[in-house]
Amino acid sequence: MSGEKQIALELDDIQRGVLSPRPTPYAVTYLLFRIDDRAHGRELMRRASAATTSAADSTSPLGDTWVSVAVTYHGLKALGVPRESLDTFAWEFRQGMAARAKALGDVGESSPENWETPLGTADVHVVLTAVAPDIAQLEAAIDRARLTYEHLTGITAIWRQDCYALPTETEHFGYRDGVSNPAIEGSGIAGSNQLERPLRAGEFVLGYPDELGGVQTPWPEILGRNGSYAVFRKLHQRVAAFRRCLKDQSTSREDEELLAAKVLGRWRSGAPLALSPHQDDPALGADPHRRNTFLYERDDPAGFITPGGCHIRRANPRDASVAGEVRLHRMIRRGAVYGPPLADGAVEDDGVDRGLLFAFIGAHLGRQFEFVQSEWLNDGVFFGSANTKDPIAGAYEGVTDYTIPRRPVRRRLPQMPRFTVTRGGEYCFLPGLSALRWLGDLQD
Template sequence: MNVRTDVSLELGDIQRGVLGPRPTPYAAAYLVFRIDDQGDGRELMRRASTAVTSAADPVSPLGEMWVSVAVTCRGLEALGVPRASLDTFAWEFRQGMAARAEALGDVGDSSPEHWEAPLGSSDVHVVLTAVAPDPAHLEAAVDRARPAYDRLPGVTAIWRQDCYALPTETEHFGYRDGVSHPAVEGSGIPGSNQLEVPLKAGEFVLGYPDEIGGIQTPQPTVLGRNGSYAVFRKLHQNVAEFRRYLKDNSTSPEDEELIAAKIMGRWRSGAPLALAPQADDPALGADPHRRNTFLYESDDPAGFKTPGGCHIRRANPRDAAVAGEVRLHRMIRRGAVYGPPLPEGVLEDDGADRGLMFAFIGAHLGRQFEFVQTQWMNDGVFFGANNAQDPVTGARDGSSDFTIPQRPLRRRLASLPRFVVTQGGEYCFLPSLTALRRLGDLHD
């Protein structure tokens, strides 16, 4: 399906990180800064506006590196944005992720009191994300970007997380990641599902009509238009525990892989159960034009191929009749792994920190990220499974089950532990290039 072009996006003013997919493979770094001096903070915004690549420019100002710049609500306050303007931003953004922890399921080991400092604190003001082809280029590129924040005594670097995407595109649990993304009107970038009609630009970029005809634009317009919201989350993956659970609940290596596929909704190669229900099809999993072009409701309403409670069907129910109009909850997701892989076959944890740096891009924090997280990932009412949670990322306490529909009897996996633990995160605003310059030129 071709991307509709009846909306003209101002691509030259939108950060490339909002709409542009990341290359594969790549290395990336999340750099967090605290603004201690308003003048230096504004100078950082001015410099950043010359380092950020727009969605219209295929060539980065920094050569091999692509940079995105995001600002938290506390960061906007530190820059001196007036309260009247701050009050026009999404209320979830103004609260911050730590304040939303209980609603998001970030409880127990995932609660903010256990987060990696300084994540979730009032010190997180600016998040600079750098992307390069490989770790060697990344370090050189970060050095080239250093003038954007170097020699600014009132701007302090307080945290860094390096991450990467492998040529295999897999994450630590062994699944191919990042295979699904929506088409956005006016972007010129096709979506991964040819059966999905492109979504209105206002679902992802502020200042444009969205799916219900509304236009969200923080004020003044010069600050809000062509921006977006970003969610950053550092998620630790308990890989050894995940492997042990699969092994302990399977009858053979083949059965182990089938359970892994039923939990995710895809085989580890990326091939979806919807198109390969009986056995893995690596060629299908490697084909970006085929592996995501499918629906559920037309031939699998009961979930005999793809269980209704599996990870990918929860995250994007596609054509299913569920609580909430699916198109109002679509997201642009990006993920990169951090930490060393656990060697194949190892079933005991080695103590290393490894996981996923997750990013969500959208114009509606509440009805996109928070709705999916609270109603679809951490609950099962929407598909008739009461309080059952996502089997991969759900906020479980060890008492949740997972049901695999099959004949003559359903299969039940009991007492799933929590495989993913939140280690921190933040809600951010991705300003347009014009807005970055505006933030740099604020006056008291």
């Protein structure tokens, strides 16, 4: 992008939850609402515009505590947004996640008819997200969010999910999570990979040029500009089955950890195989300035170090030669776990629900989230492995195989069961602060 004029993002109009990394550790609560009275829904938007922290407030007295507000397509209709405006939103957003289930691989036990109520239904209109460094501060953030809907009898709370991120940053399978995110021009926030150029702002925030030079903005401009799309997915994790699979197919504890690294592409500490191929390096895994500075095509095109089918290489092939331009499919990803950890060493399920609340933020639902999910996680054609699935997050029924390139003979892990199951999700719109006020001022 040398020689190009840098875009100045209107940070004071963008919700902070769009661009700001979450603190470590942190706690987060997702609250879902149904709008039963249009006037009360609009009042909710007015109040939310005052309660929501902007991306310019990174040094506010609230520190790493903030509230975000998202609206579904059904929510926009409930607020009375005119049809000519609704029709300018992304068609995937208008359809909703449940209608996109087949394309996403949400079939069988992950299909919408098996989702947790009310996820995926027309009742979900508004999603409030409260984020804070700890439970005490989270309660203060929830109290702040409560002010937006308090005494509004036409607003009904229909679902709540409490999540958290540990100081170790690990999720239930035991891996350090959330270690890779892109740099976005004009945000002032550094990306995790020093070898990756910042992406154009329009890849993540509506109303700005994207990597193709186009500008995506729902109409009217005050509604679309400085907004983003958000994807929320509740994913149940079969931790005992994952542990048992690794244990059954390994020859020692050391081999078990190597298999875990080959399946994900990183050791559990977060250290990538690309930089530490033979053993874990916890110091590397904990260093945000070093743990992402690597490429694939240049150093490991055949995947002998980082297998082409592993989770992180599928989710972000970096410089690898794949169908399409990798930069067009980059995502901002946030994840938080729910439910208590499974006891250390346990390989039998305890019957407790636990998993990950996954959040994607971007400006292109189709070529970002849906493309990665359907073409890279649920298919292997792009790296020459037919229709193989991601071994961690892939959508398949029954069992699958996983192959690890190795000399002189590749290693095959047969009969791997599915480890994650979709419990539900939503496609949402994160309006800018001006858009929240516009929604609040709508008139019939």
